[in-house]
Amino acid sequence: SAVISQKPSRDICQRGTSLTIQCQVDSQVTMMFWYRQQPGQSLTLIATANQGSEATYESGFVIDKFPISRPNLTFSTLTVSNMSPEDSSIYLCSVNRGLGGYTFGSGTRLTVV
Amino acid sequence: GENVEQHPSTLSVQEGDSAVIKCTYSDSASNYFPWYKQELGKRPQLIIDIRSNVGEKKDQRIAVTLNKTAKHFSLHITETQPEDSAVYFCAASEPNTGNQFYFGTGTSLTVIP
Numbered sequence: 001s002a003v004i005s006q007k008p009s010r011d012i013c014q015r016g017t018s019l020t021i022q023c024q025v026d027s028q029v030t031m032m033f034w035y036r037q038q039p040g041q042s043l044t045l046i047a048t049a050n051q052g053s054e055a056t057y058e059s060g061f062v063i064d065k066f067p068i069s070r071p072n073l074t075f076s077t078l079t080v081s082n083m084s085p086e087d088s089s090i091y092l093c094s095v096n097r098g099l100g101g102y103t104f105g106s107g108t109r110l111t112v113v
Numbered sequence: 114g115e116n117v118e119q120h121p122s123t124l125s126v127q128e129g130d131s132a133v134i135k136c137t138y139s140d141s142a143s144n145y146f147p148w149y150k151q152e153l154g155k156r157p158q159l160i161i162d163i164r165s166n167v168g169e170k171k172d173q174r175i176a177v178t179l180n181k182t183a184k185h186f187s188l189h190i191t192e193t194q195p196e197d198s199a200v201y202f203c204a205a206s207e208p209n210t211g212n213q214f215y216f217g218t219g220t221s222l223t224v225i226p
Contacts, residue, residue, distance in 0.1 A: 041219070
């Protein structure tokens with residue numbers, strides 16, 4: 001099964017700044033997914049990152065706010081841009097393990113002050 | 114797109130009793146239904162899953178049932194233990210969306226010793 005290393009694990013950021021979250025997978029995967037989990041809420045898909053093409057964003061999420069990179073089949077980054085306190089949340093990357101469902105990174109707990 | 118509803122949002126049971134969490138989905142094309150357990154401050158972990166060609170699956174104290182006609186599936190935990198206390202998420206996935214997962218809103222289960 002895939003192992004995902006996600007960092008940073010947590011950060012406290014000033015409003016108006018940007019934070020880039022990194023996910024490294026120990027095997028090649030076609031698609032990587034980025035989720036947001038607000039306090040006490042379910043997981044909301046932000047976007048799907050495919051290697052070699054632009055990410056596909058879900059309704060309510062735009063590339064200018066959440067730019068994603070996918071330079072190869074084992075790595076992806078999500079940037080939270082021009083942050084506001086409403087962006088305080090846990091951000092998780094995940095990969096599809098095929099028949100075994102999704103594996104999630106350990107998450108990044110972001111607090112915007 | 115797919116819409117997954119989950120009930121109840123909170124559930125308290127006495128240790129040793131059974132717990133049942135129910136989910137419904139809207140897209141008849143969905144064919145994969147995993148359940149995730151998320152302990153406080155940790156990433157979601159897959160605990161059991163079921164595919165649309167199967168009506169029931171069991172793994173020790175946990176089982177999942179699927180009714181494709183009614184478009185609902187349920188998680189059953191028997192002989193509950195305090196360590197079962199967590200938030201549980203159901204999800205549905207259909208191949209036409211690249212196997213993206215659509216999560217339910219979560220159930221916070223508390224097992225009272």
